[in-house]
Amino acid sequence: MDNAAMVALNPAFARGRKPEPLKGVIPWRQMRALGNLQLLRVVGNDVSGPVLPGIIFRFPKLKEIMFLDNKMVGPIPNTVSALKSLQKLDVSMNRITGAxxxxxATLTSLTWLALSQNRMSGVLPAALGNLRQLRKLDLGGNGFRGPMPPSWGALKRLELINLQKLNLGGPVPAAWLGMVSMKHFVAPAARIRGRFPSGLLRLSQISDIILYNNRLWGPLPPAGQLFAPRTLTQLDVRGNYLNGSVPKVPAGRLIDFKYFSNCFLPKPSPKCTRS
Structure with missing residues (x-):
């Protein structure tokens, strides 16, 4: 047992039946002998208890913690900083609270940070800009609020950011042009305000820009600029306050362009004429 490097607790399969989720609390005390533990995966169960109890810091070699889709509670303790080898932390779809x-922000080996669909809150920390190895940042479906930190523009390896249903309350910072590896920019219903963030179109690997149900206003860039990125496959700006004319997708381009429920001519949404 002392040499075990991985523990995976997934729903148990019985012959001819649907998988039965594991319930209760993880037997941390019985796992103390696993001094070489590197990967800990508890996915799709009904496991409860603290998301990162104190005993977890007895495993300094941990590289991956995946507690996706359980019933764990929080908050995440600040002592998480002791896990210096951690590369992947995914505690999405639990009942975690707190900031x-x-x-x-001191876990500089992190490449994957997923906290989505919990009950967390607080201001988005500027210090996350220190996580220079980060490739995925998934914070959606929480009570986090803005502003969006310009310091995150230093995340040059970031490929996906999910800010869905946050309370951002401002424009996308110009400094985020520094996210040169960005492919998937996902921020629907996040209370983003201002003009369409055309700087995202200058990111050479951008594939998806999802900004529906925000507070964007003004015209979209001309078609030649809007559809210039050859990597762009999805652009969703539904449910904003954009006006002017709708740019036409160039012939031969396969882009999923969604723009309904805006203030575009000749048929603006009724919300555009309300006093």
Whole structure:
């Protein structure tokens, strides 16, 4: 047992039946002998208890913690900073509360940080800009609020960001042009305000820009600029306050362009004429 490097607790399969989720609390004390533990995966169960109990820091070699889709509670303790080898932390779809602790920003080996669909809150920490190896940042479906930190523009390896249903309350920072590896920019219903963030179109690998149900206003860039990225496959700006004319997708381009329920001529949404 002392040499075990991985523990995976997934729903148990019985012959001819649907998988039965594991219930209860993880037997941390019985796992203390696993001094070489590197990967800990508890996915799709009914496991409860604290998301990162104190005993977890007895495993300094941990590289991956995946507690996706359980019933764990929070908050995430600041002592998470002790897990210096951690590369992947995914605690999405639980019942975690509280803010993002400062200790997470010290985990400079992190490539994957997923906290989505919990009950977390607080201001988005500027210090996450220190996580220079980060490739995925998934914070959607929480109570986090803006502003969006310009310091995150230093995340040059970031490929996906999910800010869905947050309370951002401002424009996308110009400094985020520094996210040169960005492919998937997902921020629907996030209370983003201002003009369409045309700077995203200058990111050479951008594939998806999802900005529906925000507070964007003004015209979209001309078609030659809007559809210039050859990597762009999806652009969703439904449910904003954009006006002017709708740019036409160039012939031969396969782009899923959604723009309904805006203020575009000749048939603006009724919301555009309300006093």
């Amino acid at each position: 993002i602790p400062p200790g997470i």
